[in-house]
Amino acid sequence: MGDNQNLGQEDSQSNPGEEKKEMKTSTTPRSLADVASNRTRKEPGTNPLGSGLEARGVHAWFGSKHALKDVTLDFAAGTVTSLIGPSGCGKSTFLRTLNRMHEFIPTAALAGEVLLGGKDIYASGTDVTKIRLRIGMVFQKPNPFPSMTIGQNVLSGLKLAQIKAPNTDDLLEECLERAGLWSEVKDRLNEHASALSGGQQQRLCIARSLAVRPEVLLMDEPCSALDPGSTFRIEETISHLAKTMTIVIVTHNMQQAARVSDYSAFLLSDGGPGELIESAPTSELFSRPRDKRTEDYVTGRFG
Amino acid sequence: MTTVEMRQVETAKPGQPWRATPRERAFAIGNFIAAFLLAFVLVKFTGLNGKLGWVLGFFFSYIAISFVAEYARSGKPAAQDSLLTSVSRFAVFIAIIPIASILGTVISKGWRGLHWGLFTQDMSQATVNDPIANGGMLAAIVGTFIMVGLALILTLPISILTALYLTEIRGKFSGVIRFLVQAMSGVPSIVAGLFILSSIVYPVTQQYSGLMGALALSILMIPTVARTAEEVLLLIPNDLREAGLALGATQWRTVAMVVVPAVKSGLVTAIILGVARVIGETAPLLLVSGGGDATNFNPVSGPMGSIPYYVWKSFLLGGTEESSQRTWAGLLVLLIWVMFLFAIARYISSRTKKG
Numbered sequence: 001m002g003d004n005q006n007l008g009q010e011d012s013q014s015n016p017g018e019e020k021k022e023m024k025t026s027t028t029p030r031s032l033a034d035v036a037s038n039r040t041r042k043e044p045g046t047n048p049l050g051s052g053l054e055a056r057g058v059h060a061w062f063g064s065k066h067a068l069k070d071v072t073l074d075f076a077a078g079t080v081t082s083l084i085g086p087s088g089c090g091k092s093t094f095l096r097t098l099n100r101m102h103e104f105i106p107t108a109a110l111a112g113e114v115l116l117g118g119k120d121i122y123a124s125g126t127d128v129t130k131i132r133l134r135i136g137m138v139f140q141k142p143n144p145f146p147s148m149t150i151g152q153n154v155l156s157g158l159k160l161a162q163i164k165a166p167n168t169d170d171l172l173e174e175c176l177e178r179a180g181l182w183s184e185v186k187d188r189l190n191e192h193a194s195a196l197s198g199g200q201q202q203r204l205c206i207a208r209s210l211a212v213r214p215e216v217l218l219m220d221e222p223c224s225a226l227d228p229g230s231t232f233r234i235e236e237t238i239s240h241l242a243k244t245m246t247i248v249i250v251t252h253n254m255q256q257a258a259r260v261s262d263y264s265a266f267l268l269s270d271g272g273p274g275e276l277i278e279s280a281p282t283s284e285l286f287s288r289p290r291d292k293r294t295e296d297y298v299t300g301r302f303g
Numbered sequence: 304m305t306t307v308e309m310r311q312v313e314t315a316k317p318g319q320p321w322r323a324t325p326r327e328r329a330f331a332i333g334n335f336i337a338a339f340l341l342a343f344v345l346v347k348f349t350g351l352n353g354k355l356g357w358v359l360g361f362f363f364s365y366i367a368i369s370f371v372a373e374y375a376r377s378g379k380p381a382a383q384d385s386l387l388t389s390v391s392r393f394a395v396f397i398a399i400i401p402i403a404s405i406l407g408t409v410i411s412k413g414w415r416g417l418h419w420g421l422f423t424q425d426m427s428q429a430t431v432n433d434p435i436a437n438g439g440m441l442a443a444i445v446g447t448f449i450m451v452g453l454a455l456i457l458t459l460p461i462s463i464l465t466a467l468y469l470t471e472i473r474g475k476f477s478g479v480i481r482f483l484v485q486a487m488s489g490v491p492s493i494v495a496g497l498f499i500l501s502s503i504v505y506p507v508t509q510q511y512s513g514l515m516g517a518l519a520l521s522i523l524m525i526p527t528v529a530r531t532a533e534e535v536l537l538l539i540p541n542d543l544r545e546a547g548l549a550l551g552a553t554q555w556r557t558v559a560m561v562v563v564p565a566v567k568s569g570l571v572t573a574i575i576l577g578v579a580r581v582i583g584e585t586a587p588l589l590l591v592s593g594g595g596d597a598t599n600f601n602p603v604s605g606p607m608g609s610i611p612y613y614v615w616k617s618f619l620l621g622g623t624e625e626s627s628q629r630t631w632a633g634l635l636v637l638l639i640w641v642m643f644l645f646a647i648a649r650y651i652s653s654r655t656k657k658g
Binding site for chain 2: 099101104106129130131132133136137139141143145146147148156157159160161162205208209212
């Protein structure tokens with residue numbers, strides 16, 4: 001794994017010009033590589049907003065089961081990174097170590113560091129609730145709070161974290177607008193969230209996590225329970241959000257990874273703990289994977 | 304063209320094609336009538352006797368006839384299906400008999416004893432053998448209200464917090480505590496009364512009082528409420544807790560704003576079930592709150608009556624027509640209360656989980 005340690009950083013220095021070359025050499029039309037290279041990859045540092053996230057030698061355990069081994073990966077500020085890999089490779093576990101949700105599993109254990117703005121979020125004395133305010137999360141299954149209305153759901157983060165906001169009406173509209181839901185719900189803010197469709201509920205959950213103004217947003221297969229139309233709208237939402245924040249998304253859908261992400265990381269478990277096999281700019285990972293296993297996975301030969 | 308289509312749309316009527324056809328209904332009714340007649344034959348020619356014999360004969364012949372008929376008509380799987388259906392109908396019937404019988408007896412014997420004075424007078428000026436118009440249940444009703452109300456106030460925080468400890472904190476001792484709470488729900492009520500009597504009434508207060516009754520009742524109520532509350536809390540998907548925590552909330556903030564509101568109706572049901580559990584308790588109250596014929600509003604001093612005590616006393620010290628009528632009227636009032644509470648619990652828990 002040693003040669004992968006600094007891939008994230010290498011990638012971030014790679015030249016955007018390479019992508020154009022890639023498009024010409026690509027022979028299969030509409031391949032994943034094409035889809036990926038149709039995006040203009042955002043270069044790190046071009047965005048003043050948000051903090052980068054750096055995972056340094058992260059291991060995770062559940063009881064005696066070693067679930068994740070030595071993952072080192074950078075998420076540059078203002079970029080979208082997708083984590084791909086077959087089920088059980090530890091990508092969701094890895095995602096949950098990034099905002100300290102991992103520790104809610106009673107037998108969980110961890111080694112390594114996760115740096116947010118250069119500071120280890122696992123350092124002793126760190127206020128974990130503050131960390132989760134800065135690193136938001138959207139879950140696989142839409143989980144709006146059933147006892148609250150649509151409007152209350154969006155603003156629930158402020159109440160839960162006891163933050164005072166001067167003008168909640170503006171914030172409400174802004175968050176729903178950014179999540180691409182405002183036009184659909186603006187006349188029914190007082191209805192219960194259960195009245196919305198699954199896709200709308202998921203966008204409501206995104207709006208809810210935006211209200212506390214996180215710098216990083218972690219998304220754990222946010223579209224896996226949704227129909228193609230809702231998936232499309234959420235991907236649009238992700239593209240909009242990426243202008244102002246760092247996004248890490250776990251997905252089983254290669255097309256989605258190719259469409260939405262600037263960088264991709266491939267994780268794999270060969271029965272043992274999940275490991276980071278390769279990480280690269282998305283267009284590169286899908287067109288010229290360096291590792292045979294990555295190639296097999298992205299071309300659909302296994303997994 | 305369009306008019307034809309329009310007409311077709313208009314003539315489409317909602318129907319239920321899966322419902323039993325007249326033929327199938329006739330078949331079922333035929334089975335029923337055959338069993339009905341066979342029951343008379345069985346009573347006449349076998350050892351079965353009287354009404355009970357007839358009912359038993361009817362059920363067994365119904366089970367047998369419908370099995371055989373279904374076998375002949377649709378084969379073995381359908382016959383097995385209908386066998387299980389008719390056997391479970393029989394079981395339900397047997398289960399309902401005692402409940403229906405209790406309700407029927409109490410209502411038919413109790414309603415004549417109901418009069419307005421029952422709720423405005425107490426027994427301080429009357430004896431159980433006086434005419435029913437003298438005296439009433441005021442002391443008993445007030446006592447039950449005060450003691451159950453106090454027990455509720457004591458029970459509520461303890462049992463809800465216990466349930467939250469078991470489901471939210473999941474501390475080291477949750478296994479032991481869950482076991483103890485379950486074991487406590489099997490404690491006989493008289494043991495709860497004796498415990499309060501020997502630990503507080505004899506050594507400390509040395510007098511009967513409503514508060515002691517409330518303490519004994521809350522010992523019985525806590526496990527019921529805590530267990531029901533735990534069960535409804537366990538129904539909350541973990542996703543919701545994680546959503547709250549991922550928004551930067553502390554654990555208690557998440558519990559108070561997300562978890563508890565989501566199970567509000569379940570918690571109300573738990574509380575009502577707890578009240579219904581203790582409202583008819585007699586034994587512990589006889590031991591620690593005594594039983595008063597005069598209305599006592601002070602829970603910390605002096606004996607306090609209760610509805611079960613009223614019933615018990617009317618039955619034990621009476622022997623006349625009047626005292627018997629008092630007993631049944633008291634039972635009816637108690638039963639109405641319990642039914643009322645269960646009805647509320649059912650209504651609240653069946654409401655859609657919007658609020």
